[in-house]
Amino acid sequence: MGNHLALVTDGASLVIDYDMPLLLDACQAAGVRAEICSWQDPDIAWERFDAVLLRSPWSYVENLPQFLEWCEYVTDVVPLFNPLPVVRWNLDKHYLADLAAAGVPVVPSGFVAPGEDPAAALRAFLAGPGRGAELVVKPTVGAYSRDVQRFPRQAAAEAAAHLGKLLDQGRHVILQPYLDRIDQHGETDLIYFDGVYSHAIRKRALLLPDGTVDEPTQDARAARAAAEDERAVAAAALDAAAAHLGLREPLLYGRVDLVRDADGKPVVLELELGEPSLSMPFSEGSAARFARAIAERLEETSRKRKSR
Ligand SMILES: Nc1ncnc2c1ncn2[C@@H]1O[C@H](COP(=O)(O)OP(=O)(O)O)[C@@H](O)[C@H]1O
Ligand SMILES: [Mg+2]
Incomplete structure (x- = not known):
């Protein structure tokens, strides 16, 4: 069976990828042979893998053309999770306009x-x-x-x-x-695997009144149960993304970040379908859920390859 998976990071980001150790263990437990790889390592033969999963290749921000070139190369030789059209669309927050056009409530932009x-x-x-x-x-x-x-x-x-x-x-x-309810309530980030809600976190406001900008480090986060209205908006955002992109199966992973507007209604701040931090340390069992979804996707992928 094709169960050899590349978990993609980069040299500087691996130490701040707090999901990676949990995911690596969970993959092993789920029968997935996972290997940590840097997208910037020129010596990796990507075709050795049965699939390549984007996890923390966050150096792409300063190297966007090179990253997209690498994604294109990989996509030619092995399945990329999430697929390249999804990653490409999601890199640019203009996607908020596509979500709004589909009727999803987003931060006015x-x-x-x-x-x-x-x-x-x-x-x-x-x-x-x-x-x-x-x-x-x-x-x-x-x-x-x-x-x-x-x-x-x-x-x-x-x-x-x-x-x-x-x-x-x-x-x-x-x-x-600036949606100021975030100052008291924070934002809610909802994480989905294979289209199914897994867990959520609260992330505190990162833009401070004095102009200081905080990074979304671990101490800015806490476990939180998403409210019903938040679940509904997040599901609508994922459905709209899938419809917009013409996807035939649910996204293997996705994160929807919501804030409440002045009326208290949840609106999409960000949709993360490329390389989201998944806050797995804040949810017992989340790594196992993701690894099971990955194992199923790998099986499906190898079935499809054989039937070709
Ligand atoms: N319109 C907004 N109202 C309130 N806070 C915001 C708004 N836009 C961004 N922020 C704050 O800035 C942070 C980073 O913005 P975000 O849109 O998530 O961009 P990115 O995470 O891609 O850098 C958010 O987590 C939130 O704390
Ligand atoms: Mg963000």
């Missing part, structure tokens, strides 16, 4: 492209409905809170400067109202 005038784009955004007292400026391609900043409305000049800096780097940018 304005998109600004390089070449646009930052001050004018900001004014137009702030004139929209429900903007609130503060706003958030962030790149559409980014991770780990990098380059995400929060500004009071009155600090429009500072916000425009940050926006202009990102645009000058050739990056697309999202403008959002």
Whole structure:
């Protein structure tokens, strides 16, 4: 049976991948022969594996073209989980517009492209409905809170400067109202394996009032049971993603990050279908659930290969 799996990380990220040790053990228990590999290791013969699972290749943020090139190469020789079209779509937060178009509640988002005038784009955004007292400026391609900043409305000049800096780097940018319920309630990140809800965590607010930006480290997280309304929005977001991408089977893994808006309704902050941290240390049994889903997917993949 084809049960040889590459768990993909990179040299710097492995030490902050707290899921990896749990997943490695759980894979072994589920009969999956898993090996930790760096996507940047030129000596790995990827075709040796039956599948390649993205876990913590987080150095991709500074190496996006190389990472996509590597994904394309791997996809040609062996199945990639999640598949490349999913990863590619999910790398860019423009996907929020696709989710909104499908009727999924998302954080209201304005998109600004390089070449646009930052001050004018900001004014137009702030004139929209429900903007609130503060706003958030962030790149559409980014991770780990990098380059995400929060500004009071009155600090429009500072916000425009940050926006202009990102645009000058050739990056697309999202403008959002700062949803301040996050200060008390945090965000809720829901984790799904094979389309089935596994567990959730609370992540505290990372954008502090003084402008400090925290990273989503382990101490920012705690176990939390997702509420019914959160489960419903997360499931709708995953369904909409699958429909948009024309997927025929549930995503092997996915994470949906929700915050509550000014009316208290859950809205999508982020959908993570590429290389999400899965907060497995916060949920007993989650690694085993994921490993079982992986084992089934591997079996299915080898059945399909044989029948070809
Ligand atoms: N519109 C918003 N309202 C409140 N907090 C936000 C908003 N956007 C981002 N944040 C905060 O910034 C963090 C990072 O933003 P996020 O959209 O998750 O980007 P990424 O994790 O890809 O860097 C979030 O976890 C949240 O704490
Ligand atoms: Mg995030």
